[in-house]
Amino acid sequence: MSKFLLFLGCTIPTKQYAYEISVRNVLPRLGIELVDFPEAGCCGFPLKGINKKGWVYMSARILSLAAKKGLPILALCNGCDTSLRKVKDMLKHDEVLKDEIAELLSREGVKLNFNVDVYHTIEVLHDFIGVEKIKNLVVRPLKGIKIASYPGCHMLRPSDIPRPEPSGEPKKFDAILSALGAEVGYYPDKGGCCGATMLPYSPKHAFRLTAAKIRNMKDFGFQATTTSCPYCMEMLDSKQEAIRAELGDDTLSIPVFYITQLVGLAIGLKPKELGLNLNLSPVEEVLERLGVSLYE
Amino acid sequence: MSLDVKLIDKKVLKDVIELVKPHTPQYCYQCAKCTSACSTSKVLPEYKPHLIVALTRLGLIKELLNSGIIWACSECWKCAEYCPQDVAPVEVVIALKNLAISMGYKPPEDLRVMAKNVVELGYISPPIEVLSKEFEMYSRATLGLPQLIKPYINVEAVNNLKKFFGGVYE
Ligand code: SF4
Ligand code: SF4
Numbered sequence: 001m002s003k004f005l006l007f008l009g010c011t012i013p014t015k016q017y018a019y020e021i022s023v024r025n026v027l028p029r030l031g032i033e034l035v036d037f038p039e040a041g042c043c044g045f046p047l048k049g050i051n052k053k054g055w056v057y058m059s060a061r062i063l064s065l066a067a068k069k070g071l072p073i074l075a076l077c078n079g080c081d082t083s084l085r086k087v088k089d090m091l092k093h094d095e096v097l098k099d100e101i102a103e104l105l106s107r108e109g110v111k112l113n114f115n116v117d118v119y120h121t122i123e124v125l126h127d128f129i130g131v132e133k134i135k136n137l138v139v140r141p142l143k144g145i146k147i148a149s150y151p152g153c154h155m156l157r158p159s160d161i162p163r164p165e166p167s168g169e170p171k172k173f174d175a176i177l178s179a180l181g182a183e184v185g186y187y188p189d190k191g192g193c194c195g196a197t198m199l200p201y202s203p204k205h206a207f208r209l210t211a212a213k214i215r216n217m218k219d220f221g222f223q224a225t226t227t228s229c230p231y232c233m234e235m236l237d238s239k240q241e242a243i244r245a246e247l248g249d250d251t252l253s254i255p256v257f258y259i260t261q262l263v264g265l266a267i268g269l270k271p272k273e274l275g276l277n278l279n280l281s282p283v284e285e286v287l288e289r290l291g292v293s294l295y296e
Numbered sequence: 297m298s299l300d301v302k303l304i305d306k307k308v309l310k311d312v313i314e315l316v317k318p319h320t321p322q323y324c325y326q327c328a329k330c331t332s333a334c335s336t337s338k339v340l341p342e343y344k345p346h347l348i349v350a351l352t353r354l355g356l357i358k359e360l361l362n363s364g365i366i367w368a369c370s371e372c373w374k375c376a377e378y379c380p381q382d383v384a385p386v387e388v389v390i391a392l393k394n395l396a397i398s399m400g401y402k403p404p405e406d407l408r409v410m411a412k413n414v415v416e417l418g419y420i421s422p423p424i425e426v427l428s429k430e431f432e433m434y435s436r437a438t439l440g441l442p443q444l445i446k447p448y449i450n451v452e453a454v455n456n457l458k459k460f461f462g463g464v465y466e
Binding site: 010011013014015017020021024036038039040041042044046047048049050051052053054057058061093094104107108109153154157158159160192193195196197198199200201202205206208209212275277278279280294295 | 315317318335336338339340364367368369370371372373374376377384390391393394397403404405406407410411414418419420421422423424426427428429430434436439441442444445447448450452453455456457459460461464
């Protein structure tokens with residue numbers, strides 16, 4: 001049994017509830033013990049443009065709190081995962097910064113310690129649980145469904161720090177999908193950007209980035225897509241209708257799932273146990289093919 | 297072309313170099329690979345990371361900051377991957393944002409709200425109610441998820457956050 005601190009970040013516990021629900025219901029069934037980590041809060045990544053040092057302080061605080069508990073961190077969000085690993089790297093290589101942050105933390109009685117492992121959902125599924133184990137637990141294979149993995153920027157970049165997908169492509173992601181029985185494959189700009197970070201500047205422009213992704217997936221014959229980042233989900237799923245309206249294009253329609261929702265479906269969990277009623281994209285299209293009702 | 301020397305701020309390059317360490321904007325040779333790869337540039341052609349790096353090196357950032365275009369970066373980190381000179385234009389853009397804030401420029405409104413929420417709640421947003429497919433409203437409580445606690449309770453911790461982010465919304 002592997003044990004992890006469940007680090008939710010901001011977006012997941014304040015609005016992307018389906019990710020949290022599916023993680024809490026799926027991972028323990030695959031032998032992962034999750035320990036709540038409510039004192040963590042925001043990793044600071046969205047605020048680095050306002051004050052980089054403030055961001056470093058926030059992530060360093062989370063790393064230190066985790067180190068004290070002596071458990072590795074499971075970061076569900078691509079942004080959180082990048083944030084914690086990037087800050088670890090910065091503190092390792094910059095003595096001045098390290099001393100400054102240590103001083104700030106000491107004022108609130110926290111001892112700086114960044115000697116803690118950080119893992120992302122994809123790594124826990126692929127590296128810790130393993131595709132063989134997942135495959136053996138599948139009771140409802142996603143047969144004949146062509147699913148586009150959508151890693152999101154920060155699962156791949158920046159590559160000068162350890163990334164959940166070190167190859168620069170979502171290989172682990174596709175291996176998990178294959179284990180569930182789904183069809184996987186290439187489409188252009190698979191590692192491209194959903195545009196979420198552009199939202200505060202201009203939703204109109206951000207939506208065009210997301211739309212390009214959906215178009216590529218559809219052009220290459222995919223019937224659904226899946227991500228493991230709450231920001232990507234927010235753009236692809238929650239804002240899908242707004243994107244159709246903004247671009248005046250009704251063909252921009254595709255079912256979007258969290259990877260943990262697909263794993264849960266394949267191992268036989270009910271849609272409600274996976275928060276699937278909270279996905280706003282047409283997930284029923286896939287559920288129907290599996291003979292599952294959203295409301296069962 | 298003549299440069300308006302009044303616009304040149306020598307201190308800018310020094311500040312940026314300090315903020316983007318260990319990346320090296322001084323080594324940019326204007327190949328524009330960053331712009332070819334740039335996500336934002338694809339939907340907003342006037343956003344060009346190689347130009348942002350060039351203007352920063354010259355200290356000509358007033359126009360950049362006045363236009364607010366630095367806030368359009370989608371932080372996809374593609375520019376950093378494609379740059380042959382380890383410039384990491386994205387880091388330059390983040391540094392420029394920091395400089396803009398310290399000079400009194402305001403970030404986009406949504407970011408100001410996020411900063412305020414982080415200081416007051418420890419999260420970029422309070423937990424919201426969401427609409428489901430059946431048009432029912434759900435909250436953490438009705439979904440059976442544990443209640444969120446305030447992560448920053450220590451006075452010193454809140455002071456730290458205020459010092460870093462308070463300026464943009466107060
Ligand atoms: S890719 Fe690097 S070297 Fe080339 S223009 Fe961009 S920042 Fe300069
Ligand atoms: S990080 Fe920003 S500047 Fe760099 S490629 Fe992405 S959008 Fe362009």
